[in-house]
Amino acid sequence: MATTVSTQELPPPMALFRLATGFFVSSALYVAATLKIADSMVDGARGSAEIAAAVGAHAGALHRVMRLLVSAGVFAEDGAGKFVLTPIGACLRSEVPGSVRAGILLFGGLTQTAWSELLYCVETGNPGFTKAYGKDSFAYMEEHPEVAAMFDAAMASFTKQIVAAVVAAYDFSGFGAVMDAGGGDGELLAGIVTANPKLRGVIFDQAHVIARARNKIRDLGLAERCSLVAGNFFKDVPEGCDAILLKHVIHDWNDEQATAILKNCRRALRPGGKVLIVEGIYPVRIDQSEICKGVTGNDVNMLVCTGGRVRSEAEFRAIYEASGLKLARIVPTQSRVSIVEGTLV
Secondary structure, three states: OOOOOOHHHOOHHHHHHHHHOOHHHHHHHHHHHHOOOHHHHOOOOEOHHHHHHHHOOOHHHHHHHHHHHHHOOOEEEOOOOOEEEOHHHHOOOOOOOOOOHHHHHHHHHHHHHHHOOHHHHHHHOOOHHHHHHOOOHHHHHHHOHHHHHHHHHHHHHHHHOOHHHHHHHOOOOOOOEEEEEOOOOOHHHHHHHHHOOOOEEEEEEOHHHHHHHHHHHHHOOOOOOEEEEEOOOOOOOOOOEEEEEEEOOHHHOOHHHHHHHHHHHHHHEEEEEEEEEEEOOOOOOOOOOHHHHHHHHHHHHHHHHOOOOOOOHHHHHHHHHHOOEEEEEEEEOOOOOEEEEEEEO
16 A cells, blocks of 8 residues: 655655645646536546546546646545545535635636746845736736636635634624725625624725625625725725724735725724734744645745735734734634734824
8 A cells, every 4th residue: 555755754855856846736736627627527436538528638648647636635546547536626626615726726827927936036026926927916907807707716715714713703793884995705794794783894895806796795685784885995995984804905015005005994994993904924933834834835925926925913013003003912713814903093
């Protein structure tokens, strides 16, 4: 029986080579997601020729890629040489709970191309995305609605994984109205409003995003309790809410830009209001834990794609103070995000 060997158990040269070739698997995952291979496997074990015919691929080449993904635990191969989904591979399916297909399409395609400019980032401090595509990521998505839709779908799938954790960790019942600034399709706000029947919600984002969010809010039956406002949080933020949520927004921007957003949020708050940044916290020390791998990877991804960063508690405190706010507390959740609560000074 084959045994699994971790990177730490390999001889150092092989361990380093394994790290350097990690893109082998990520590229294969992108292919599997693009061709919807997992969707073609829901009825049980299938041979590579059968899968290839279903997805429009070359049977021999697909077989080799499938076996690479077997080695990574995405698929399994039975005694007859047919392939089946594993619990990990099932998350490649479309439109199912826990699906990460949209995220793999985003990170395996557009984002991976931007990462090819990491050396440029390190030499200049500038985002690799701009070097790769000739404009920043937000301008690019505004000009390419199909990419923006994929980005929204990926962010929504990630948000679904944290909604319950945020609702369980933080008491929203004392607020009358909560705004999700940069709220995307409204996944997080919908979860909060649903769990707090007396709460009114506002989704604030760019016009092309609001158009997509409107459909979700309507389909969830929340149109009477949630309003949708289009705008730019660098210019102004709608007034009248007791709390303003910023989920995975501030990490997109450098300190000067983040402070500008927070100042506009402060001006928009009702007296006694709160700003709630929902993001990961950069640890004081880095080890080889899964949490540290996730945080450090996301931090460099922000460097590559937007010029932003994942911040430590001290760095959150600094941008709050520069914005006329005070870091009141950090509320951990059962997911990998915390709620960084800011109050008016």
